[in-house]
Amino acid sequence: MALLTPLGSLPYPQPADAANIPVHIQSLAEAVDGRTVLRFADAATRDAKVTAPVAGMLCWLGTPKQYWYYTGSAWTQLAPGPVHKANTTAGTTTSTAYVETLTGSTGDPTTVTFTAPASGAVLVSVGARISSSAATACHLSANIRLNTTVALAAADTRAALVVGTNQCSATTQFQVTGLTVNGVYTATAAYKSAATTSTATFANRFITVTPVM
Known part of the structure; x- marks a missing residue:
């Protein structure tokens, strides 16, 4: 009997x-097979072949060219990096409600697009x-969406x-939690003026989303 x-x-x-x-x-060979870095064309091919994954499994997906691991409950990207978008043009608004244009x-x-990590949490930075044009306030925040549904709206507190x-x-950073693991989200900069009688100007804008592991 094998040991x-x-x-x-x-x-x-x-x-x-x-x-x-x-x-x-x-x-x-069968014992080692599930402990190697498995390689598949895409997630659908992986799921068709690995019908009973176990925590710690690691695989490479040709599309979208990423390493993924199994947490014990879901496949998730291994060590996703931050995503960043800069816009060097200047623009204005007199809207007292948050606008994205x-x-x-x-x-x-x-806007940046990101995949929610296994923790379901990210850090969003805007600046x-x-x-x-007057002694009034200007605000820069962000809207977080899952597909077209707003998961977290721009707010003065963020x-x-x-x-x-x-x-x-000026810049600020805030944490977003409770995201759907592997959900594909967008984070979009949003702007407003404190009064319709004053013009808020924004230049050299950026938004960065960093996964919390």
């Missing part, structure tokens, strides 16, 4: 076992050079804030 190695639980034969080398090699700018909306006519660089 198992102490760390990897890999089978190996004993002297009293039947001298059937192909069977012993097959047992070892500025007057006079190009490249709006300023710009901001000024107002906004970079500048008050007055002097142009200032």
